[in-house]
Amino acid sequence: MTRFLHVHCQLTGYDIFNKVAAMFSTKTFRGGIHPPGKKEATKEKWIVVLPMPQKVVIPLQQHTGKRCDPTVAVGDTVTAGQEIGAASGFISAPVHASISGKVTAIEELPHPVLGNGVLSIVIENVEGASSAEQWEADPSWEKLSPKELKEKIQKAGIVGMGGAAFPTHVKLSPPEGTNIDAVVLNGAECEPYLTTDYRIMIEKADEVLTGLSIILKVLGCKTAFIAIEKNKPTAISLLQERLLRLRATLFPADDFRIEVLPLKVKYPQGAEKQLIKAVVNTEVPSGGLPFNVGIIVQNVGTAFAIYEAVVKNKPLIERVVTVSGEGIEQPQNFLVRLGTPFSRVIEAAGGMKRVDTPHKILMGGPMMGLAQYNMEVPVVKGTSGILVLPDQKKKAQRACIKCGKCVDHCPMMLLPSRIADFAERDDFVSCREFSVTDCCECGVCTFLCPSGRPIVHLVKYAKMHLLKNK
Amino acid sequence: MSDTIIVSSSPHAKTSGDVSKIMWVVCFSLLPTAVASAVIFGIQSLIVIGTSVLTCVITELVSQLVFKRKVTISDGSAVVTGILLAFTLPPTAPVWVVIIGAVVAIFLVKQLFGGLGYNIFNPALAARAFLLASFPVIMTTWIKPVSQFMSFDAVTSASFLNIIKEGATAAGQNAAAGTLPAGFSYLDMLFGIIPGSLGETCKITLLAGGFLLLLFRIIDFRVPLAYIATVALSSWIFGRDPIASVLSGGLILGAFFMATDMVTSPITKTGKVVFGIGCGLLVVVIRFIGGFPEGVCYSILLMNCMTPLIDKFTKPRVFGKKLFQAKQGANTVQKTS
Numbered sequence A: 001m002t003r004f005l006h007v008h009c010q011l012t013g014y015d016i017f018n019k020v021a022a023m024f025s026t027k028t029f030r031g032g033i034h035p036p037g038k039k040e041a042t043k044e045k046w047i048v049v050l051p052m053p054q055k056v057v058i059p060l061q062q063h064t065g066k067r068c069d070p071t072v073a074v075g076d077t078v079t080a081g082q083e084i085g086a087a088s089g090f091i092s093a094p095v096h097a098s099i100s101g102k103v104t105a106i107e108e109l110p111h112p113v114l115g116n117g118v119l120s121i122v123i124e125n126v127e128g129a130s131s132a133e134q135w136e137a138d139p140s141w142e143k144l145s146p147k148e149l150k151e152k153i154q155k156a157g158i159v160g161m162g163g164a165a166f167p168t169h170v171k172l173s174p175p176e177g178t179n180i181d182a183v184v185l186n187g188a189e190c191e192p193y194l195t196t197d198y199r200i201m202i203e204k205a206d207e208v209l210t211g212l213s214i215i216l217k218v219l220g221c222k223t224a225f226i227a228i229e230k231n232k233p234t235a236i237s238l239l240q241e242r243l244l245r246l247r248a249t250l251f252p253a254d255d256f257r258i259e260v261l262p263l264k265v266k267y268p269q270g271a272e273k274q275l276i277k278a279v280v281n282t283e284v285p286s287g288g289l290p291f292n293v294g295i296i297v298q299n300v301g302t303a304f305a306i307y308e309a310v311v312k313n314k315p316l317i318e319r320v321v322t323v324s325g326e327g328i329e330q331p332q333n334f335l336v337r338l339g340t341p342f343s344r345v346i347e348a349a350g351g352m353k354r355v356d357t358p359h360k361i362l363m364g365g366p367m368m369g370l371a372q373y374n375m376e377v378p379v380v381k382g383t384s385g386i387l388v389l390p391d392q393k394k395k396a397q398r399a400c401i402k403c404g405k406c407v408d409h410c411p412m413m414l415l416p417s418r419i420a421d422f423a424e425r426d427d428f429v430s431c432r433e434f435s436v437t438d439c440c441e442c443g444v445c446t447f448l449c450p451s452g453r454p455i456v457h458l459v460k461y462a463k464m465h466l467l468k469n470k
Numbered sequence B: 001m002s003d004t005i006i007v008s009s010s011p012h013a014k015t016s017g018d019v020s021k022i023m024w025v026v027c028f029s030l031l032p033t034a035v036a037s038a039v040i041f042g043i044q045s046l047i048v049i050g051t052s053v054l055t056c057v058i059t060e061l062v063s064q065l066v067f068k069r070k071v072t073i074s075d076g077s078a079v080v081t082g083i084l085l086a087f088t089l090p091p092t093a094p095v096w097v098v099i100i101g102a103v104v105a106i107f108l109v110k111q112l113f114g115g116l117g118y119n120i121f122n123p124a125l126a127a128r129a130f131l132l133a134s135f136p137v138i139m140t141t142w143i144k145p146v147s148q149f150m151s152f153d154a155v156t157s158a159s160f161l162n163i164i165k166e167g168a169t170a171a172g173q174n175a176a177a178g179t180l181p182a183g184f185s186y187l188d189m190l191f192g193i194i195p196g197s198l199g200e201t202c203k204i205t206l207l208a209g210g211f212l213l214l215l216f217r218i219i220d221f222r223v224p225l226a227y228i229a230t231v232a233l234s235s236w237i238f239g240r241d242p243i244a245s246v247l248s249g250g251l252i253l254g255a256f257f258m259a260t261d262m263v264t265s266p267i268t269k270t271g272k273v274v275f276g277i278g279c280g281l282l283v284v285v286i287r288f289i290g291g292f293p294e295g296v297c298y299s300i301l302l303m304n305c306m307t308p309l310i311d312k313f314t315k316p317r318v319f320g321k322k323l324f325q326a327k328q329g330a331n332t333v334q335k336t337s
Helices: A002-024 A139-143 A146-155 A196-203 A205-219 A233-250 A272-280 A300-311 A342-348 A405-409 A416-424 A428-433 A444-448 A455-468 B019-041 B044-066 B077-087 B095-113 B123-134 B160-171 B186-191 B203-215 B222-237 B242-247 B251-258 B269-288 B296-313 B326-336
Strands: A055-059 A083-086 A101-111 A115-124 A182-187 A223-229 A257-263 A295-299 A318-324 A332-337 A359-363 A370-372 A385-390
Touching: A055 A101, A083 A115, A146 A205, A146 A300, A182 A196, A182 A205, A182 A272, A182 A300, A196 A205, A196 A233, A196 A300, A196 A318, A205 A223, A205 A233, A205 A295, A205 A300, A223 A233, A223 A272, A233 A257, A257 A272, A272 A295, A295 A300, A300 A318, A318 A342, A332 A342, A342 A359, A342 A385, A405 A416, A405 A444, A416 A428, A416 A455, A428 A455, A444 A455, B019 B044, B019 B077, B019 B203, B019 B251, B044 B077, B044 B095, B077 B095, B077 B123, B077 B251, B095 B123, B123 B251, B123 B296, B186 B203, B186 B242, B203 B251, B222 B242, B222 B251, B222 B269, B242 B251, B251 B269, B251 B296, B269 B296
Parallel strands: A182 A223, A182 A295, A223 A257, A318 A385
Antiparallel strands: A055 A115, A101 A115, A318 A332, A359 A370, A359 A385
């Protein structure tokens, strides 16, 4: 009863003040754009489990960091969830067999992010291979220490599910002496088309909140903000409601402060640094990481994966993928086993439309996604979406007319047009002087450019050279 | 789906806005003023505008062919230059003068520097300055507006600012009083029924066009606002009539259509304010202290030279970097990470 009263009192006091304040001031950052959202196609579609593929290709590098070493040999029989690639260092994450079957090859194969030639393990389902999978909730996890929880997360091979694929256990290990003030759960999902995080928040709200409680426990932190863009009111109200219900069990101590925070709808609201600026109004120093300002950001998809790893002992072997775009017959949200070829996922969404036009196949959203040239690349841990877009009418590329749109909207407050000029002339020293390394490649400049200049492309080119000549 | 797969760098979505769209909107926003000039000064102003536009486009075509560049006359930038050049000329300007001006604008000021995006000076204004230096008499022969007198005879007259300047000198005073010459009201100035350059007199249509550009976010409000406010304020300090100062000469035309020229004005927001203030101060200095009655043209040209410098000193503060401790901050971060 006292617990109930406490929760109730908090709602009538502090929370209502917050709600009213949120109505008048919308949290956001400077710059940014409003690209068409295009989420309607899959927004209301429940996550469908994709039928088990007959063959999967598991690349040994699906994360930022060192490549895994294979722990199986050709001819071995593996079961789903078995570790087949061991982490080769701290900044690395193991990979697991996503289906049961036989290892038929270990060779260099195309990869959706890293291009051609990434060592991968091919598993084919054979007759008689055990397919029964038991992932039951195991309540003993609640007694685990923070260290044991982190080990469990590390062993499950969890990486950032928003696309960057940075190993989660590394993010959860801030250097000694760093004080973490708050965790920000990223549910902004500002990329057009994608509804992966949105569906997870709607369908797996309790699991996401449990995942968040595990993250807080690992970090020993008591403050968390669940940041969601205002165009997802269903997710905001649902999470608020579930939070109220589960508060007593998940966040029992009185000094927990967990809040669902509606954010202004703006791209790139979900970019880590912009998100922190919006939520706690602090700038992560240039070249720094969120823990420098006492913040850890985790994607809602990652929180869900942490829940599965810790509570159900299930390693990261499947993920939610939005299949959408004007070129897709029936846009869908799928739960896909890692390693499933893109072609199979697209097929399950009714295949592609419009037979005669050239098109783009993207991994990720239209703003930061990577164009694929091979339909057989596998779904990896960072694949939040597969989009098929018809070719946009090409804009004539001209000289910069210095309209200043890129400067006005750059969320990192750079001078993109100048950087592009320097990169075009291979003047990489000037590029660095103009802070090219601070660019997050969000694509705002190129989206707006009336001269159709490939600014992001030039930025990547300059960064590549700077990295090489370091 | 066809077998053609396109692979390119992100982002894969782009706005439909492009340079030619911007230029044609600018042309459209100048149209009302062109019509007004025909009403005020008679059909001859349309001949000046037509000649200027046609010569600009032909010069652009020829120079791009000569320089073996991609022909881009359809992007409308030459048309904009043509209209703007015509707007700065007296309605009586002979056709050959207009042609020389247009060739100078496009060939000398724009294409020789590398074409659209590379020119340092606003082509129309630079060409006007060239013509003023070469043909001073032709360039300062003004006619009284026809509509006011219901007559189609060209009656030569001093320009509005000349009237002010000469009136002040004749009276032997600092023109502290009587900045509004007899026979003209604010309303005349607003509707452009005063002597002056072809497209600079009718403020109503110019403001409407400027508003359209602001609405389409083609120009930034900072340049015209800083420019006009500076002129008004310093005129008031100089003891002149601020309203007459703003409404006379080419200030409105310059502030909305020429100082805002993307290529030749600063790219940063702060830079735009600095640019506007600089233009405003120069106009006041030229008008009230210098030898010329009008200073809009030179003020913008002079500030055009300053643009790279302004851009250099108004670089925005990069996200996550402190203004003066950029290097120190980077070092501490490297240590912790």
